Amino acid sequence: METAEIKTRLTPIFRDVFSDNALEVKDTMTADDVVKWDSLSHINMIYAVERAFGVKFSIRDARSMKNVGELIQLIKKKAG
Amino acid sequence: MKYSVETLEYSDLIKESLTVPKYDKLLPVKPMKLAILADCAVQQLATLLKTLAARNGVALDVYEGGYDSIDLEILNPESALYSFGPQYLIVLMCGEKLKSRLYDAADRRSFAADTVGRIENLWRAFGTRSSATIVQSTFVLPSERAFGNYELKVADSVGAIFTEINYQLAQRARSAKNVLLNDVDFLAASIGRRQWLDGRLWSMAKIPCRLEHMPRLAQSLLDTVLAAAGVFTRCVVLDLDNTLWGGVIGDDGLEGIALGEFDEGEAFVAFQKFLKELKRRGILLAVVSKNEHANAILPFKEHPCMVLKEEDISAFVANWDNKADNIRLVQKTLNIGFDSFVFLDDNPFERNIVREHVPNVIIPELAEDPSSYVETLADLNLFETAAFSEADLQRAAQYREEAQREIIKTQFTNVNDYLASLGMQIKLERFNAFNLPRIAQLIQRSNQFNLMTRRYGEAACEAMMKDKACAPLTLKLSDKFGDYGLISVVILKPAGEALEIDEYLMSCRVLQRGVERFAMNNIFAYAQRLGAKRVVGHYLPTAKNDMVKNFFKSFGFEKVGEVDGGGSKWALAVEDYRPREVFMSEAVNELHTPEPVDAL
Numbered sequence: 001m002e003t004a005e006i007k008t009r010l011t012p013i014f015r016d017v018f019s020d021n022a023l024e025v026k027d028t029m030t031a032d033d034v035v036k037w038d039s040l041s042h043i044n045m046i047y048a049v050e051r052a053f054g055v056k057f058s059i060r061d062a063r064s065m066k067n068v069g070e071l072i073q074l075i076k077k078k079a080g
Numbered sequence: 081m082k083y084s085v086e087t088l089e090y091s092d093l094i095k096e097s098l099t100v101p102k103y104d105k106l107l108p109v110k111p112m113k114l115a116i117l118a119d120c121a122v123q124q125l126a127t128l129l130k131t132l133a134a135r136n137g138v139a140l141d142v143y144e145g146g147y148d149s150i151d152l153e154i155l156n157p158e159s160a161l162y163s164f165g166p167q168y169l170i171v172l173m174c175g176e177k178l179k180s181r182l183y184d185a186a187d188r189r190s191f192a193a194d195t196v197g198r199i200e201n202l203w204r205a206f207g208t209r210s211s212a213t214i215v216q217s218t219f220v221l222p223s224e225r226a227f228g229n230y231e232l233k234v235a236d237s238v239g240a241i242f243t244e245i246n247y248q249l250a251q252r253a254r255s256a257k258n259v260l261l262n263d264v265d266f267l268a269a270s271i272g273r274r275q276w277l278d279g280r281l282w283s284m285a286k287i288p289c290r291l292e293h294m295p296r297l298a299q300s301l302l303d304t305v306l307a308a309a310g311v312f313t314r315c316v317v318l319d320l321d322n323t324l325w326g327g328v329i330g331d332d333g334l335e336g337i338a339l340g341e342f343d344e345g346e347a348f349v350a351f352q353k354f355l356k357e358l359k360r361r362g363i364l365l366a367v368v369s370k371n372e373h374a375n376a377i378l379p380f381k382e383h384p385c386m387v388l389k390e391e392d393i394s395a396f397v398a399n400w401d402n403k404a405d406n407i408r409l410v411q412k413t414l415n416i417g418f419d420s421f422v423f424l425d426d427n428p429f430e431r432n433i434v435r436e437h438v439p440n441v442i443i444p445e446l447a448e449d450p451s452s453y454v455e456t457l458a459d460l461n462l463f464e465t466a467a468f469s470e471a472d473l474q475r476a477a478q479y480r481e482e483a484q485r486e487i488i489k490t491q492f493t494n495v496n497d498y499l500a501s502l503g504m505q506i507k508l509e510r511f512n513a514f515n516l517p518r519i520a521q522l523i524q525r526s527n528q529f530n531l532m533t534r535r536y537g538e539a540a541c542e543a544m545m546k547d548k549a550c551a552p553l554t555l556k557l558s559d560k561f562g563d564y565g566l567i568s569v570v571i572l573k574p575a576g577e578a579l580e581i582d583e584y585l586m587s588c589r590v591l592q593r594g595v596e597r598f599a600m601n602n603i604f605a606y607a608q609r610l611g612a613k614r615v616v617g618h619y620l621p622t623a624k625n626d627m628v629k630n631f632f633k634s635f636g637f638e639k640v641g642e643v644d645g646g647g648s649k650w651a652l653a654v655e656d657y658r659p660r661e662v663f664m665s666e667a668v669n670e671l672h673t674p675e676p677v678d679a680l
């Protein structure tokens with residue numbers, strides 16, 4: 001799956017989970033950049049991404065992701 | 081639809097939670113105050129509880145106790161739990177926590193007793209400070225076993241100790257009046273214990289189960305809370321053809337329907353057995369079927385494999401009217417709210433019609449295969465309750481008698497056919513010593529169908545009973561559905577050339593059955609035998625007896641005078657009375673004896 005496609009599919013998920021209809025997914029984006037990105041919605045986001053892409057993140061994956069770009073790379077690796 | 085497993089999707093519910101108004105915005109609706117204490121994280125659970133409650137029209141004010149501070153909150157009278165003042169307290173204890181404590185325990189022998197003792201002590205302590213109901217979870221058994229299948233053979237294995245704790249909790253909860261159980265282990269097992277926990281989420285955030293199952297957990301906890309608040313299923317309305325048996329009774333006949341010991345027949349029998357168990361536990365069963373009544377009832381009477389019998393059904397409606405109307409009829413007869421009804425019908429058309437017209441009824445989607453019916457119902461957890469007593473065992477019979485009368489009425493367009501079908505039996509007797517207390521009671525209580533409202537006491541009644549010149553009479557009515565007992569009092573006294581109706585009253589339970597026509601026929605027959613020229617009577621108005629102001633007129637009496645207070649005097653010549661048609665047989669008629677007055 002191409003990075004661009006992943007980004008396109010992530011956008012509605014992020015908008016839903018963080019309740020922000022104007023949100024644009026960027027590689028450098030972190031929790032600090034999104035008002036409603038807290039520990040609770042983080043878990044909801046991981047859950048939604050896992051279901052949407054049919055992937056499963058390990059605890060280490062979840063802890064090591066530094067920004068959305070790394071999340072996209074992880075999805076790319078796991079989803080093949 | 082109120083419930084459906086498909087509507088319990090985690091992400092959708094989280095999204096929906098944003099639309100749930102904060103409880104204070106719903107004022108003046110008083111929110112239900114619910115506290116959650118848990119040894120795991122409950123933010124998601126609390127959000128789901130509020131959202132699902134809103135779907136049920138309930139505003140929930142939730143207090144989330146601090147993480148893993150169940151004991152602290154309950155044992156400290158100054159805690160925020162008590163200042164919140166909950167109506168319900170969910171105590172959610174996780175198997176993972178218990179397991180880890182058990183692995184750490186130096187001595188396992190007293191572990192089960194200590195754990196149960198600790199919980200029971202919490203219930204007691206909470207009970208002394210709050211009148212709220214506790215909803216206590218059971219512990220989800222771990223899916224790993226160090227001993228394999230030998231696990232339960234070893235008294236201090238994890239599996240054996242967990243099983244013991246859950247069993248002991250159930251035992252103690254039976255005698256604890258302020259405690260309901262929520263069997264989270266049952267929910268986890270029915271989903272699959274191996275599918276229950278998300279090890280990553282537990283490790284990272286102490287989330288008690290996989291997020292995809294958390295709506296089921298929230299719904300299950302909410303079901304218990306709502307049941308405690310009085311919201312629960314009271315009646316299951318059943319279709320017949322292809323719901324209780326396979327095939328169409330009207331076409332296939334008694335031998336042709338699928339019901340018995342194999343294939344579909346077996347599945348229908350299993351379904352009926354579950355319904356019978358529901359009836360045993362106090363849920364009313366009703367039938368609404370598009371059928372000729374005689375066909376619909378036939379399997380209940382004659383099919384050897386029918387589990388449900390006529391007496392299990394509190395209201396039986398079989399006709400060709402639309403089912404929405406018939407369910408309204410059942411509701412009216414049983415007099416319970418639509419939101420406590422579940423309607424089961426294999427036909428999507430009928431389900432949709434009812435859904436459209438009677439929106440509060442719970443209508444599960446039944447798959448085509450009857451072997452899935454029980455499972456579908458179990459999945460929806462439609463039959464919560466917060467109490468069970470002997471009275472529940474009797475409920476079906478109590479509702480049945482009255483419901484059958486009401487429903488039969490709707491099957492006749494001609495009221496006379498209906499009355500004839502009731503098989504009414506009437507007894508006309510003089511007052512006697514056995515009846516005096518009941519007579520006096522009826523005289524005191526009857527307000528509406530009471531012409532003179534004279535309120536004779538028991539002593540006055542006894543005097544009339546002994547007075548040979550007077551004819552103080554009672555009427556008792558029964559029909560094929562049951563016995564009404566003594567329902568009417570008529571007191572006749574000769575007055576010169578006339579026979580006077582001195583008192584006439586009837587219980588309103590037997591209106592419109594023609595009892596008064598039977599009585600009037602007999603009054604005039606008696607007047608004729610006495611040689612009286614006419615029958616006279618009074619209507620004395622009260623605040624409540626407007627119903628009978630035209631009583632005499634309806635039998636052809638003429639108004640012959642006024643009485644103080646707006647009353648009127650009526651008379652009708654004996655030779656002018658035309659006997660009315662009645663639809664009851666006389667079990668006893670003491671006025672028929674040749675010399676009725678002297679004979680007594």
